[in-house]
Every structure is written in structure tokens, then in C-alpha cells.
Amino acid sequence: MDYYLSNVSQVKKDLVPIKGSKGAYIQWLVTKDHGAHYAVRKFTLEPYGIIPMHYHKYQETVVITKGKCKVCVADKTYELKEGDYIFIDANVKHAFVNYEGELEFFCIIDYPDDMSIHTLDEKCE
Structure with missing residues (x-):
């Protein structure tokens, strides 16, 4: 194509x-x-929506286009808002927690042979 x-x-x-x-x-x-x-994927999180702690073999770049959220990556926590972006390497644990209001972000990933996602029993705090 x-x-x-x-x-x-x-x-x-x-x-x-x-x-x-x-x-x-x-x-x-x-x-x-x-x-x-x-x-290229678009994510939408409702107020207080969560994508829990997980990791995978693909790299990703996340660009926040609406709202603000907490992002836990490796062992650090950040607040991201509209216009912020973050690169997360393969096999690095991460999570997204939305605040009040709708959150939207675009996420660009590569395609390794293994696209499986592994969830972790850890909170993003």
C-alpha cells in the first residue's frame, strides 16, 4: 500500500x-x-481511568494531546500534561493513571516478534 x-x-x-x-x-x-x-495508536482514558503496571518487548513513545496524568516508569513517577511526551524502552515497567477530565494520547510502537503484555501486581503511586 x-x-x-x-x-x-x-x-x-x-x-x-x-x-x-x-x-x-x-x-x-x-x-x-x-x-x-x-x-500508531490513540488511547483515551475516562476520568480516573487506569492502565496498570505492565511491560512488553516493544518500545513506545507516548505523546499527551489532552488532559494530564500520572505515569509510573521504572521506579519513578511523573506528571505529564498536554504537549509532554515520554519514550519507554522495551521491558521497562510502566503505568498510566488519569486524573479528573478525559485524557488522550498517541502511542507509537515498533513490532518485535513477541507482542505479549505482562501485567505486574504493583500500584502506580
Whole structure:
């Protein structure tokens, strides 16, 4: 495929498939099905939504486009707001906790051979 054109509003919104997630939705905008070597995803978290502590073999860059949240990465905690972004390397544990108001962010990932996600029994505090 030479190119692909669409609109975010036309992409199916699914629940985030990470065990323990709450009020978290994902849209797969660009994928290997389009011929890309990476994926672009949009996440939406409802007020107080959570993507719990987890890790995976793919790298990701997260760009906050609306709202603010707490991000736990490795053993540190940060507050990210609209315009902030973070790169998270493969196999680094991380979690997202939304505050009041809707949170939106784009997440770009690579495609390693193993796309499995491993949840951890740790809180993001």
C-alpha cells in the first residue's frame, strides 16, 4: 500500500486489553496491516481511568494531546500534561493513571516478534 488516509473518528475504539485496566480505550490507527513497520495508536482514558503496571518487548513513545496524568516508569513517577511526551524502552515497567477530565494520547510502537503484555501486581503511586 503506497498510502492510507482516514480519520480518527472512523477507527473502532476497543477496551485496552491489559488486565486491570479501567476506563481505558485504544484505537489502532496505523498498523503493519497498512504496510508500516510501526503502529500508531490513540488511547483515551475516562476520568480516573487506569492502565496498570505492565511491560512488553516493544518500545513506545507516548505523546499527551489532552488532559494530564500520572505515569509510573521504572521506579519513578511523573506528571505529564498536554504537549509532554515520554519514550519507554522495551521491558521497562510502566503505568498510566488519569486524573479528573478525559485524557488522550498517541502511542507509537515498533513490532518485535513477541507482542505479549505482562501485567505486574504493583500500584502506580
